[in-house]
Amino acid sequence: MNSSVQKRIYFVLCFFSILLTGASNKKNEExxxxxxxxxxxxxxxxxxxxxxxxxxxxxxxxxxxxxxxxxxxxxxxxxxxxxxxxxxxxxxxxxxxxxxxxxxxxxxxxxxxxxxxxxNKEVYRGTADFCLRYLRQQRSGFNPFLQDSCHTHDGYTLYGPMPDSTHVNVVGGWHDASDYLQYSTTSANATYHLLLAYRDFAPVFTDRHQANGLKGKNKQADVLDEARWGLDWLLKMHPQDDWMFNQIADDRDHSGMRLPKEDSAYGRGYERPIYFINGEPQQRGKFLNNTTGTSSTAAKFSGAFALGSQLYHKLDSNYSQRLKQKSISAYAFALKKPGVTQTASVKAPYIYAEDNWVDDMELAATWQNRLEEALQYAQKEPVTPWLGTDTAKHYQWYPFINMGHYELASRLPEDSRKVVINYYQDGINRVWQKAQNNAFYRGIPFIWCSNNLTTSFALQCYWYRQLSNDSQFTELEQANIDWLFGLNPWGTSMVYGLPAKGDTPVDPHSSLMHLNNYPIDGGLVDGPVYGQIYKNLIGIKLYNPDEYAAFQSDLVVYHDDFGDYSTNEPTMDGTASLVYLLAAQENAGRKANTKKK
CATH class of the missing domain: 2.60.40.10 (Immunoglobulins)
Structure with missing residues (x-):
């Protein structure tokens, strides 16, 4: 009997137990x-x-x-x-x-x-490493979970300076969200989080896998192996100074459930399209997206390459130097046409509708040691716009927090440092004004990928605390972590298989799970959405009775059901952010243990 069936039987038994208890209790207790x-x-x-x-x-x-x-x-x-x-x-x-x-x-x-x-001090032990399982499973090219290769023909170009349909080798990277799309913006952000997790918390990570993801040791932490998998793909997506690609594939990917090796949705055998970043509007269903420039994606490349170069300085000097050069060229590409790069979509209107870019430029400028320039970018968007609001478009303000403030503040003189730290505090206060009014301390809007926002906001609280030594938001920070692991209306963890014997997703929107019942260990699912959003999405239906029916409301819904892609689809970038957050928690437990000794 698989875990999905077991879970549903468990909930049915609990339901009848409650009914029987209520029937025999004359006082009709609460x-x-x-x-x-x-x-x-x-x-x-x-x-x-x-x-x-x-x-x-x-x-x-x-x-x-x-x-x-x-x-x-x-x-x-x-x-x-x-x-x-x-x-x-x-x-x-x-x-x-x-x-x-x-x-x-x-x-x-x-x-x-x-x-x-x-x-106990070890409740988070191994959790960050556990979430790396999902990223390894999402690898394109050689997939260590399937022990087979996929998407080895990518791909043919669109919108570039070269003739359309020119073949360029961009094999590698990660599938984006349990489907097979691959986006540079999410991959660069995920890579940066993994690199940062290693830089800030290296001792919490273990070495149990080789660079190719198979079991074995290679004298390098698995998180760094995974980050390098991301870096290697980003290098392919920026093969020369004046070339940079935005994504592989598009929403034609959603034509049906299939294993990654069996992917031929584009009419060219197993080859998939690669979209060039030209700074101009591109396909979006019947319309065009709102791309205005090259900065948002290219700056993310630059930041990831720069951090990677720093970490590989002693490990692989040639690779480090290559990353440094690519960081510089990516920064120049970001300046080519200041503005945002959105994703392309052929059939449906759903895209990653990113609308901000100065936060990405702040981070990239910081790594280029252009601190005055970085501070100017910080002043243009001191607070990530969704903080304190009730809604936003899908991936409108991405990454979901300003990564640049954390890096910039640590490099500035005291007066300027305080200004940037206060930007973080302002954003947290905006969320707190909403959160303090409910028992869950919930101030995050229930939009698509609300769990990603929750993870990112917890990181902003953590980084603010580290930079300022101000602990006034510690309970709010912890409330967002607790939410992800069961302290929510449904009483469920939002991470597949974590904890091992807990109430966690068992029926996510994933081809691997749906077709072959492959566990997607460590995957962070999208998370709850407003009831109104759920009712208006295209192509959603539940395939099984809703075990959480008693906890749904007009305000917000969450379904552990394959049919609900809006709340129960795992994402690669959200999981990478969670790797950092969990590493920080394990590190806190280790530090507390050291102090006692």
Missing amino acids: LAWIRINQLGYLPEGVKVAVWCSKQNQEIKEFELVNARTNKVVYRGAAGKAFGAYGPFTQTYRLAFTSFTKSGRYYLRVNQARSPEFKI
Whole structure:
């Protein structure tokens, strides 16, 4: 019996258990749940759960119970009532941060009991490495999961200075979102996050795979192997100074479910189109996209190449020098026509509609050591525009946070440094104005890829804390991490297979899973969307009964169902961002352990 069937049987049994309990209970007690971070909590970290009920009833306190002895080890006040949220009529935050003893526990409020969870310094151990499994599985060219090659004929050019249909070898990289599209903007961002994770937290990563992704050791951390896979592909997508490509394939990819080797959706055998970055509008369904320049994608290339060059300086000096040269040429390409590069689409209107580029230029200029120039870019977009808003277009403000502020602030003199750090604080405050009004501390808009925004916002909080030594947003930061691992209305983790015995996605929108039941370990799914967005998307239907039906609402929905590509499709770039976030959490546990010794 596969995991999807087991999960659905589990929920059916739970449903009938609730019905029977309610039928035999004359007092008709409240229907309530306690949501927790299923991974657990660090002893010295913020520890909060959320009690939520479909009845408007007050609670005064909660109990923390040792799961081994069933003895109450801590009692806490429930605090203020936050009222209705989503499917719930009443909600409370249950804070037990002051309890630091390691062990296995559960929370209890009257008849409501949380799942068991751990408190210890190793609750995040190995989680970042686990998410690398998904990236390895998404490799194009040689795929170590399938132990076979795919997309080895890419590709033929469009929109370039060369004649259309010129063959250029761009084999490699990652498939974008459990389909087979490949975008330079998401790949460069993912590569940068992986490189940054290695730079900032190298000790948390292990060496269990070779450079080609197969099992074995090569005396190099797996995260750096994965980052190099991204760098090597970016080099192919920028083969000479005046050439840069934006994407491989387009939405004709969505013609049906298939394994990557069996990919012939473009009428040219197994060859796929490569779109050149020309700074001009290109195909978007019946219309053209709103491309205005070359900067947004090219600057991401430049930043990734520059960081890669720094990290490979001692490991591979020739490769490091090549990356340095490519960083310079990519920066020049970004200046060729200042503006944004959006993705191309042939059949449908859905694209990555990126509308900002000065954040990318800030990061690239910082790495080129053009700090005055970088500061000028920072001043043009001090706060990433979606922060504090209710909506945005798909990938409109990408990356979802300003990566440049983090790198720039660390290199500036004190006065200018404070200015840039305050930009981060301003953005966080805008989200906090919304988040403080609900028990989940939710201030992230429920747009497509809301989990990517959640991950990125948690990183902004983390980077602000590291740069400023100001811990006022630590609980908000942790609330966004907790949300991803079960402290949400549905009580589910948003990462396939993490934690191993938790409630996690089992039926994602993925060809590998749908056709062959291949597990997509470590993949971060898109996440919840507004009910109104879900109702208006094209081609969505649920294939199975909704095990989370009781927790859906007009506000927001999430479905663990193959048919819902809007909430349950894993993304490569979101997963790469999560690798950094989880590495930071594991590193915090290691540091706390070192201090005790």
